[in-house]
Amino acid sequence: MSVSHERSQEANEYMKERMLFTPRMFQVINTVAPEVGERFADFYNSVWADGALPRKVKELIFTAVGVSYRSPACLIHIIPAIEAGATDEEIFEAVAVGMLAAGFVPNGPGIPYAFQYAVKVLEIAQKYRAGEPWEYIKPHEFRV
Template identity: 45%
Template sequence: MTDPLYPQATPAVSARRKKLAPKIDSAFAEFSKAVFEDGALPGKTKQLIAVAVAHVTQCPYCIKGHTKLASRAGATDEEIMESIWVAAEMRAGGAYAHSTLALDVLKGHEHHA
């Protein structure tokens, strides 16, 4: 049997993480709770943002967790998929925008067919 690329997140893993750095673990949990509470943005919107960001950072744990949380917060499947498309556009847009750097390097080196 081969080991999975990403081990499953389990309560045992969470407990170990907390045992190794309890104060920091607790502070992170409180920070996370505060971030996702309703505020200027409703929690559902924040979870949709998290789904998009998770796809940009390509964190499988975040993708699964925040997709589930967005759904629980009332996001539709269509809203979740649109947030993923926003992430895809932003990744593509970043490559497109940064082509300015390559074009700047190539300035004066135009090749003519």
Template identity: 40%
Template sequence: MDDGEQHYHGVLDELRPEHRALRQAIPEVYQGFNAISAAALSDGALSRKVKELIAMTIGVVHGCDGCIASHAKGAVRAGATEQEAAEAIAVGIMMHGGPATVYGARAFSAIREFSAETVTT
């Protein structure tokens, strides 16, 4: 992949030092957030894959590229397919309208980027 095809890797790379700096300033908050994330995303009645797709779609609705990147990567790692992601994004579009078509396309691009990585590695 060339750099143009790895936009969402870049989003995560860009955010990493910013998160690190903030985490050092407020470690208790990040510890709490990490605990909530681990609990919320663990397999239960809903699989981790479904939960990652839900989180990614919430990122679509809120227009959050960092959320999209993080949860698209998590969804792919949990076994989500491009079609499953597209259908989750469709729900975001139904709930949020036009703006979700922009961020939905971004999320689909992120899914495809991370999916291609898992195929080649």
């Protein structure tokens, strides 16, 4: 059962106000259960809002984690980091830390592989700032 387009858009905007972006999965979920997206945004904001660490730093940390584990879904956090005021220099330093961490975490992907994700984050940031279309990295295929 879907809800009206207006209600779905309202939930998307609610999420963007609180999260600084609307995740793709919630753009779909909000067409069926917008209250779920809104509650998630409230929870998210309770963790990510400025506190001892400013939101920008939290988003950069999460982006660095995404680079270190080669997680395509985590790379989206560069968008709210930019919206929270992250500079290109801050983004570079964060993804460099994530790239190095990839070589030290147990079963980590290694620095050369994380480097690909670090480059992708920098490309996404440039495209986002320029208003150009951008995409996530496709997730790895599961092998049996």
